Amino acid sequence: MKFGIVILIICFVAFSAFLLNSHEAHWQPTPLKLEVPKGWPKPYDIFANNPLTEEGFQLGRQLFYDGQLSKDGNFSCASCHQQFAAFVSFDHDLSHGFNDQFSTRNAPGLQNLAWVPLYHWDGGVNHIEMQALSPLTAPNEMAENIDSVLLKLRGSALYKKMFKKAFGSDSINSQRMLKALAQFVGTLVSADSKYDKVKRGEDSFNPAEAHGYQVFKSKCATCHTEPLFTDKSFRNTGLPVNDFLKDYGRMRITTEPSDLLKFRVPSLRNVAVTQPYLHDGRLYSVGQVIEHYRAGVQQSPTLDSSLRNGIEFTRLEKYDLIQFLSTLTDTSFLKNKRFSAPTGEMIQQNHTH
């Protein structure tokens, strides 16, 4: 009897060992979950084919802050997407790229990306995993090609280790690189501003903010819909065509004349720290943007119907609206150490101006 049990145990152990070896079960990454803030809509399933893990997130973070992803080593993703400015290029209408060139649009903030279906000002990118390819290969941005980036990453012991931790083997390819980057940028969630605290009953607006919130709800919320402060649409807001860039917006993607001069409605979260504004960064203050809607809207066939007559604001309304918009600044997001440049082993090269 005892002998039989011993045999059984030996069989079981041998079989388990066989299973473990054949299924790479040694690799057990730590699962992560995208937390949905209370009261928010369901996010898009951007991680459907990309299970979120701590190791994947950390690899994405490492890649995001690594200048090696650019041709000359100077431009990491983070050089144009700065955390303290909700991941826009702070104080730059257009961002700097390879060989003293400029980007052709204002770098959009990276926050709450799981709640938008399309990326870029013109919605040209349909999946978060594909977004990084655009700045990486654009000759005026990071100016690299994928082969060359992968070659650099494959030469790094650190990346071999990190890819193995994230994906179970140290093979480094574009799919894994893009999925890891998506895990980092896709989990940058900003939902802890004063506005959010007020909504949760943890804080209250001062009278100016409270009045500004009323103004916002009656005059801005159609497009900048709560709680994400965007309705995800593309609209022509009556800006004159930029002489130099000749950027016609979403029409370039859809080829539909009805999309002429339409651009994404950006979220207003963290708007107080993301100047300058609009798709080409042409306006430097929130006040100027409000003034555009009050008195600067240019008529054109595709102008948004809600803006035909501009939007009326009294001076007080304008002032209080700005006070309210400042309550959308989420300091804990802007300073979250989890989202900042990794320290320790990594060699970091960042372009700063």
Next chain:
Amino acid sequence: MMKHKFVSTLLIFFFLVTSSFQIPPQQQSLEFAPVKIVFKNCVKGANIVLYDSSYVNPFGEEFTINKFRYYVSNLALKGHGKNFLRSNDFYLIDEKNPESQEIELEVPTGKYLSINFLLGVDSLHNVSGAQSGALDPINDMFWTWNTGYVMAKLEGNSPSSTIVNHKYEFHIGGFSGKYNVLKNIELKFPGKPFILKNKMSVEIVVEADINTWWQNPTDIKIADRPAINSPGIHALEISNNYAKMFTIKSVTCQP
């Protein structure tokens, strides 16, 4: 009694182990034979020599070829009833890479009427994020600014071109809406159905003729339109032309 219990436990255990290695049922009853499909690219029957050889299109415009690539997917051999094979793989046929032009399949024996495939990459794989293998964006068949695959690419130089370096560039894509360039191709076996027998080895040569790109139904002259680089009406027009580029040139059976 104890011993009996022990033996039956062992038996159950070994049954569990072995049951996971069973061959799927459809493979037990069918016999398979190797079929090689060779994509042979040409211009009016003439072999392609990249960069150096010059060709003439139906409008008398001379051109060279620097790149010629296209995606083949949902590749299937179709016959009656059970004689059917569909591959879920994506193939990037690249004139520069001879290996890419040969596709080897294990096909159930039987009677076949046609080869069917999708010329391009289906819409699902255009909207599902980062892919690998033939669909890796590293293969330079992907638009980064307007997400989607270039389904077919033809590039070269031509004295008729009025743009930089006298080049012409057709990057043809678009997977949705009215400018969808995806083409379902059906190539019937010429003459009678082709019968695949056990232990046979078969090579099917499918010819892809660049001469079809320039007309029928829409004239595309290099002088008028040297670059088509984004989804839209012109990409659709040229895709309607090139949809007719394939013919089954030969079927060779080694018994």
